[in-house]
Amino acid sequence: MNIALIAHDNKKILMENLCIxxxxxxxxxxxxxxxxxxxxxxxxxxxxxxKYLAGHLGGEQQLGSQIANNDIDLVIFLRDPVTSKNxxxxxxxxxRLCDIHNIPLASNLxxxxxxxxxxxxxDLDWRNVIRQ
Numbered sequence: 711m712n713i714a715l716i717a718h719d720n721k722k723i724l725m726e727n728l729c730i731x732x733x734x735x736x737x738x739x740x741x742x743x744x745x746x747x748x749x750x751x752x753x754x755x756x757x758x759x760x761k762y763l764a765g766h767l768g769g770e771q772q773l774g775s776q777i778a779n780n781d782i783d784l785v786i787f788l789r790d791p792v793t794s795k796n797x798x799x800x801x802x803x804x805x806r807l808c809d810i811h812n813i814p815l816a817s818n819l820x821x822x823x824x825x826x827x828x829x830x831x832x833d834l835d836w837r838n839v840i841r842q
Contacts, residue, residue: 711783711829714773715743715751716765716804721788722750728786728822729755735830742782744769770804777807784829785815786822 713736717725729736729751741759743751748761762769776782785808789801808815814834816822828834 711834712740712742712776712781713829714776714782714785714787715741715747715759716770716773716785717744717747717788718790720790722747724819725786725788726750726754728788728819728826729757732823732826733757735826739829742773742776744773770801774804774807777804777811777813780811782813784825784834785813786825787815787817788819788822789817 715725715729725747733755736755736757741751741757742748742762743759744762745764745767747765748759751757752759752761762772773782773785777785785804787801787804805815805817807813814825816825825834
């Protein structure tokens with residue numbers, strides 16, 4: 711499966727820790743991430759990451775394009791819901807595209823862990839049937 715990772719600045723360490731803890735699951739899949747998040751995860755979790763541009767420099771649009779083309783199967787987007795971002799419309803477009811294309815989306819640690827464990831159990835295989 712193709713898994714996308716995005717993390718706001720205040721959530722990057724949390725994303726690194728998540729990827730270290732679930733490396734045994736993530737290593738079996740193709741991982742995509744926005745620039746800085748991808749670099750950090752690649753270094754700390756020792757995973758191969760296909761990196762987009764930094765989110766605010768167009769990485770979120772690159773991800774959105776892949777979602778729209780059905781090239782992403784799962785998104786983990788650890789968001790900072792407290793701090794307002796000046797590129798908020800780009801963030802909402804990724805969320806909207808996940809809803810339109812029925813892409814499982816985790817926006818917090820608990821949901822990310824649940825999706826990764828479901829993926830490991832094979833519970834997300836239904837997506838291939840629905841897409842076709």
